[in-house]
Amino acid sequence: xxxGERQLTRALAWLGCALLLxxxxxKAAADEVTGTWTGAxxxxxxxxxxxxxxxxxxxxxxxLESPAGVDVDVEYLVDVISSASIAQTGxxxxxxxxxxxxxxxxxxxxxxxxxxPLELTAGFIFSSEDDxxxxxxxxxxxxxxxxxxxxxxxxxxxxxxxxxxxADPLFEDGRRVxxxxxxxxxxxxxxxxxxxxxxVSVLEGxxxxxxxxxxxxxxPFPEDHPRxxxxxxxxxxxxxxxxxxxxxxxxxxxxxxxxxKIGALNPELRVVQELHENFLLGAHYRFYIQNxxxxxxxxxxxxxxxxxxxxxxxxxxxxxxxxxxxxWRLAFFEDAGMPWLARGWAVLTFDRYLSxxxxxxxxxxxxxxxxxx
Amino acid sequence: MGKVLITLALLLGAxxxxxxxxxxxxxxxxxxxxxGKRDAGFHAFMAHIYEAREGxxxxxxxxxxxxxxxxx
Numbered sequence: 001x002x003x004g005e006r007q008l009t010r011a012l013a014w015l016g017c018a019l020l021l022x023x024x025x026x027k028a029a030a031d032e033v034t035g036t037w038t039g040a041x042x043x044x045x046x047x048x049x050x051x052x053x054x055x056x057x058x059x060x061x062x063x064l065e066s067p068a069g070v071d072v073d074v075e076y077l078v079d080v081i082s083s084a085s086i087a088q089t090g091x092x093x094x095x096x097x098x099x100x101x102x103x104x105x106x107x108x109x110x111x112x113x114x115x116x117p118l119e120l121t122a123g124f125i126f127s128s129e130d131d132x133x134x135x136x137x138x139x140x141x142x143x144x145x146x147x148x149x150x151x152x153x154x155x156x157x158x159x160x161x162x163x164x165x166x167a168d169p170l171f172e173d174g175r176r177v178x179x180x181x182x183x184x185x186x187x188x189x190x191x192x193x194x195x196x197x198x199x200v201s202v203l204e205g206x207x208x209x210x211x212x213x214x215x216x217x218x219x220p221f222p223e224d225h226p227r228x229x230x231x232x233x234x235x236x237x238x239x240x241x242x243x244x245x246x247x248x249x250x251x252x253x254x255x256x257x258x259x260x261k262i263g264a265l266n267p268e269l270r271v272v273q274e275l276h277e278n279f280l281l282g283a284h285y286r287f288y289i290q291n292x293x294x295x296x297x298x299x300x301x302x303x304x305x306x307x308x309x310x311x312x313x314x315x316x317x318x319x320x321x322x323x324x325x326x327x328w329r330l331a332f333f334e335d336a337g338m339p340w341l342a343r344g345w346a347v348l349t350f351d352r353y354l355s356x357x358x359x360x361x362x363x364x365x366x367x368x369x370x371x372x373x
Numbered sequence: 374m375g376k377v378l379i380t381l382a383l384l385l386g387a388x389x390x391x392x393x394x395x396x397x398x399x400x401x402x403x404x405x406x407x408x409g410k411r412d413a414g415f416h417a418f419m420a421h422i423y424e425a426r427e428g429x430x431x432x433x434x435x436x437x438x439x440x441x442x443x444x445x
Contacts, residue, residue: 044414048422055422059414079421149393181433190397193406199433233433241400248405256429264429272405280405290428313428321419327404349415359426366415 035067044368050353051360052084069111071121076104079129101129107138117144121155131164131210151185165210173206195237203229214310217302224308226295231258246274256290262314264290278329286321312357321364323351330369344371 040063048055059077079101107123123138140155159177183197207229213220235254242249254266270284293314295307326348333341351364400406420431 042414044418046415046418048418057418059418061414146392147395179432187393187398187401189391190393191400193401197433201432231430231432233429235433239401239406241403241406243400246403246405248403254429254433256432258429260428262428264427266429274403274405277404282405288423288427288429293428313426319427329404347412347415353422355426357426364419364422366418368414 037064037066038373039064040370040372042368042370044347044366046368047365048353048362050355050362053359054082056080069119071107071109071111073107073109073123074105076102078102099129099131101127101132103127105136117148118142119144131166132161134159134161136160149187152182153185154180154182156180161205163206163210167211171210173210175203175205175207177204178202191241191243193237193239195235195239197235197237199233201231203231208309209311212310214300214308216300216304216308219302221308223310225311226260226307229258229260232256248272248274250284260314261294262290262292264288272325272327278331280325280327282325282327284322284325287318288320289318290316292316312359315357317355317357319356320354321351323349323364325349340373341371343373344369 040061042059042061042063044059046055046057046059048057057077057079059075061073061075064072080098081101082096082098084096103125105123105125107121109119109121112118112120119142121138121140121142123136125134125136125138127134127136136157136159138155138157140153142151142153144151157177157179159175159179161175161177163171163173163175165171179199179201181197181199183195185193185195188194205227207227208223208225210222212223214223215221233254233256235252238251240249240251241247248271250268250270250272252268252270254264256262256264256266266286266288268284268286270282272280272282275281293309296309296311296314298315300308326346328346328348329342330344330346331342333339333344346369347366349364349366353362353364355361416434420434423434424430
């Protein structure tokens with residue numbers, strides 16, 4: 001059994017223990033107040049296709065909520081990534097290879113009453129593929145004030161990754177990320193909701209790609225990125241409901257800068273039309289533009305001494321994402337004698353992803369559902 | 374940038390003076406306004422794509438997501 005599989009097995013065992021512990025806590029709390037349990041099951045199939053890569057990602061999630069305020073979420077997903085690559089296949093020509101990434105996570109939350117409701121959440125996510133493992137530890141606190149007119153959230157995460165290479169059995173390096181984030185959500189009126197947020201991530205370790213090569217003159221050399229990076233992002237979200245037409249408008253804008261001198265702007269507009277209380281038709285458009293990293297060059301001279309990259313993400317580029325979306329509540333099950341299914345929602349999305357860098361254009365689609373109970 | 378922050382702070386402060394009672398928030402709870410939970414899986418998937426395809430990644434967009442370098 002490979003190390004990644006052993007780690008995944010161990011992580012799943014821990015998640016199982018966390019779930020049992022959480023269920024015990026939920027059960028105990030539910031017994032105390034003789035309340036009812038609520039929750040939801042969720043399943044999605046996600047699909048991404050571009051010129052040289054196809055990703056199929058089924059995911060499953062279970063949420064349990066006790067009347068006493070204890071929440072337990074567990075989730076599992078698998079990325080099936082088919083890609084054309086010279087480096088990973090070891091041949092002289094592009095060949096299609098498929099790799100699998102398994103991810104499992106659990107979150108435990110509890111709402112305290114300190115005069116105002118304070119929701120505390122802790123979580124763990126484990127991800128494993130044959131050349132990469134990732135462990136993420138998360139905490140978050142959300143304080144709702146003034147009849148929940150204002151919600152202030154603060155959280156953080158620590159990521160500990162191990163990077164291997166299928167092309168070099170001796171290669172092993174690490175990557176660590178500390179992220180802090182905060183946000184404030186404010187009810188601006190009966191139809192307006194405003195959210196402002198900020199996030200900073202400090203990365204340290206191997207931040208390049210073990211397979212990618214950059215040319216110095218005619219000769220290929222391993223990609224060499226700085227081993228430290230600090231990333232800042234600030235965003236605002238405005239949600240507005242227009243009662244006469246039952247239309248919801250969501251406007252988001254994100255501003256990003258980092259110490260690799262990449263700056264990016266990222267506005268997004270989403271409109272959701274309630275055609276019926278059980279049927280929503282949506283459309284959205286997202287624009288992204290960035291400049292290049294300070295060490296990016298289209299070509300490096302022979303003998304160049306400095307950081308080198310062949311990563312298209314480091315180059316100046318822009319992307320567009322747009323497409324429709326359908327949300328359909330399965331109310332017809334009420335008449336079919338299955339009222340427990342009638343509260344479920346089915347979701348269908350289809351998006352076009354246009355990119356000006358060498359990754360090229362792609363398609364994104366999701367089909368899934370959520371069933372509260 | 375400073376002016377923007379001051380403007381936003383004043384905006385939020387002014388909003389804080391307006392109290393919207395829970396029974397006045399019907400529109401804010403309509404399905405079109407609150408599809409966060411139905412969207413969570415999709416947003417996490419897109420965040421992973423952005424992390425693999427864009428220099429700004431998913432910082433500030435979604436919960437952390439594990440995974441490789443999104444290379445090749």
